[in-house]
Amino acid sequence: GDVFDNPNPSADAQKLLYHFLTEAKRRVPKLDIVIIAGNHDSAGRLEAPAPLLKNIDITVVGAVTRNAQGDIELDRMIAPLHDRQGDIAAWCLAIPFLRPGDVPRVATEGDAYLEGVRLLYRQTLDYALERWENRQAIIALGHCHTSGGVTSEDSERRIVIGGAEALPVDTFDRAIAYVALGHLHRAQQVGDHKRVRYCGSPLPMSFTEIHYPHQVLRIDLDGGAIREITPLRIPRPVDLLRIPQDPAPINEVIRQLQALELPDRPRNEQPYLQVRVQLTAPEPGLRTKIDAVLDNKPVRLARIEVTHGHSASGTDHPRYHSLDDLERLQPTDIFRKLYQRRYPNTEPDAALLTAFAELLNVQPEAVP
Numbered sequence: 001g002d003v004f005d006n007p008n009p010s011a012d013a014q015k016l017l018y019h020f021l022t023e024a025k026r027r028v029p030k031l032d033i034v035i036i037a038g039n040h041d042s043a044g045r046l047e048a049p050a051p052l053l054k055n056i057d058i059t060v061v062g063a064v065t066r067n068a069q070g071d072i073e074l075d076r077m078i079a080p081l082h083d084r085q086g087d088i089a090a091w092c093l094a095i096p097f098l099r100p101g102d103v104p105r106v107a108t109e110g111d112a113y114l115e116g117v118r119l120l121y122r123q124t125l126d127y128a129l130e131r132w133e134n135r136q137a138i139i140a141l142g143h144c145h146t147s148g149g150v151t152s153e154d155s156e157r158r159i160v161i162g163g164a165e166a167l168p169v170d171t172f173d174r175a176i177a178y179v180a181l182g183h184l185h186r187a188q189q190v191g192d193h194k195r196v197r198y199c200g201s202p203l204p205m206s207f208t209e210i211h212y213p214h215q216v217l218r219i220d221l222d223g224g225a226i227r228e229i230t231p232l233r234i235p236r237p238v239d240l241l242r243i244p245q246d247p248a249p250i251n252e253v254i255r256q257l258q259a260l261e262l263p264d265r266p267r268n269e270q271p272y273l274q275v276r277v278q279l280t281a282p283e284p285g286l287r288t289k290i291d292a293v294l295d296n297k298p299v300r301l302a303r304i305e306v307t308h309g310h311s312a313s314g315t316d317h318p319r320y321h322s323l324d325d326l327e328r329l330q331p332t333d334i335f336r337k338l339y340q341r342r343y344p345n346t347e348p349d350a351a352l353l354t355a356f357a358e359l360l361n362v363q364p365e366a367v368p
Contacts, residue, residue: 001036001037001038001039001040001041001096001097001141001142001143001182001183002038002039002040002041002143002182002183003017003035003037003038003041003046004017004040004041004042004046005040005205006040007040007041007042007045008042008045009045021033021053021058025056025057025058030057030082030084030086031057032057032058032059032079032080032081032082032092033057033058033059034058034059034061034079034081034092034094034141035058035059035060035061035094036060036061036062036094036095036096036097036141036142036143036182037061037062037063037096037097037143038096038097038143038182038183039097039143039183041062041097042062043062043063043096044062044063045062046060046062047060047061047062047063050062057082059079059092059094061076061077061094061095061096062096063096063102064077064096064098064102064103064120072104072120072123074123074124074127075127077093077094077095077124078091078092078093078094078124078127078128078131079091079092079094080092080131081139088133088136089136089137089221090136090137090138090139090177090221091128091131091132091136091137091138091139092139092140092141093121093124093125093128093138093139093140093141093176094141095120095121095124095140095141095142095143096143097143097144097183098116098117098120098144100113100116102120103116103117103119103120104116104119104120104123106119114167114168114171117144117167117171118171121140121142121171121172121173122173125138125140125173125175125176129175134223135223135224136223136224137177137178137221137223137224137225137226138175138176138177138224139176139177139178139179139180139219140172140176140178140179140180141179141180141181141182142172142179142180142181142182143181143182143183144166144167144181144183145166145167145183145184146166146167146168146169146171146181146190146196147166147167147168147169147190147191148166148169148190148191149166149181149184149188149190149198150184150186150188169190169191169193169196172196176195177195177221177224177225177226178195178197178219178221178226179195179196179197180197180199180217180219181196181197181198182198183198184198184200185200185201185205185209186198186200186209186212187199187200187212187213187214187215187217187231188200194226194229195226197217197229199215199216199217200214200215201214202214202215202216202234203234203236204236204240207240207242207274207302207303210240210242213231213233213234214233214234214236215231215232215233215234216231216232216234217229217230217231217232218230218232237269238269238270238271238272239271239272240271240272240274241271241272241273241274241299242273242274242276243256243257243260243273243274243275243276244256244276245276246276247276247277247278247305247307248276248277248278249277249278249279249280250277250279250283250286250289253275253276253277253290254289254290254293257275257290257293257294257297258293260297260299262297262298262299263298264298265298267300270298270299270300271299271300272299272300272302273294273299273300273301273302274302274303274304274305275290275301275303275304275305276305276307277304277305277306277307278306278307278308279306279307279308279342279343280308280343280344281343281346282343282352286304286306287304290304308342308343331356331360332353332356332357332360335348335353335356336348339352
């Protein structure tokens with residue numbers, strides 16, 4: 001899931017996917033590939049080339065579909081996986097990201113969505129077991145957040161449906177040998193369940209993900225059971241740097257940037273840099289100062305993260321509740337309060353208020 005990071009991927013992103021699929025089939029011609037949609041993907045866009053890809057043993061499932069009678073088409077979400085001899089070695093349950101309308105309706109006093117997901121996995125498993133021969137392994141795919149899964153700060157978008165954020169692990173029947181999950185970027189097994197895992201994103205998706213390894217997983221099967229799970233580490237083609245590790249005042253940030261020493265590299269191999277600055281007052285020349293320090297250093301500035309000091313008093317700012325209060329509240333009042341929230345115990349100066357007034361196309365108020 002989340003083959004792309006948004007529903008309208010660029011042409012270059014789509015070319016990258018099809019280049020990967022072409023290379024994978026060229027290197028391993030008998031390889032079966034199964035792709036499911038995640039919450040970031042457009043199911044229709046992902047499935048558009050599915051009839052063509054099916055001819056080269058690539059199965060794409062973007063969404064749950066129903067027949068004319070309204071029954072879920074389970075056969076679309078079952079894919080045989082063959083060994084090198086061409087025999088079926090396993091069956092794959094290819095379940096994409098599920099929205100409330102995708103799952104069967106279940107009369108329950110509990111959460112109807114969770115029970116619907118559980119039932120859909122059960123129905124799909126039963127459909128696969130009807131084709132089961134020689135005790136082949138059952139592999140399930142899913143794009144969801146399971147109970148016990150560890151998220152990455154500022155990375156995954158929360159999936160909350162029907163008031164439920166996480167699926168219980170017992171959604172996946174014990175008859176399933178291995179459950180390969182997507183959505184969480186951090187590689188992990190779910191709780192104590194060795195057979196339920198997120199392999200994680202192959203590359204860091206944000207600067208919060210630079211301190212743990214990225215990988216894919218190779219699952220070796222012995223008949224219908226797991227024999228071995230092997231992490232295959234993915235080398236990071238470009239380093240990601242955060243300076244400093246925690247937000248610091250501008251003078252300390254400048255000092256650390258001046259001390260930064262890196263080997264000279266071609267532009268496309270230079271590390272990306274996130275600079276983290278804590279401000280207690282406006283700093284109009286912030287970007288200029290940082291650019292000047294980084295001039296001629298072999299690094300690419302990706303982001304300046306600015307945090308602001310907070311009031312030491314710990315008191316909440318007053319809130320306006322009545323319509324009369326709101327009617328009396330002027331844009332300049334809101335601007336002042338926002339400024340004081342970011343820069344406690346200070347007032348915006350006359351030049352700043354004048355600039356704000358020009359944006360509003362009104363005369364600036366008198367400033368004491």
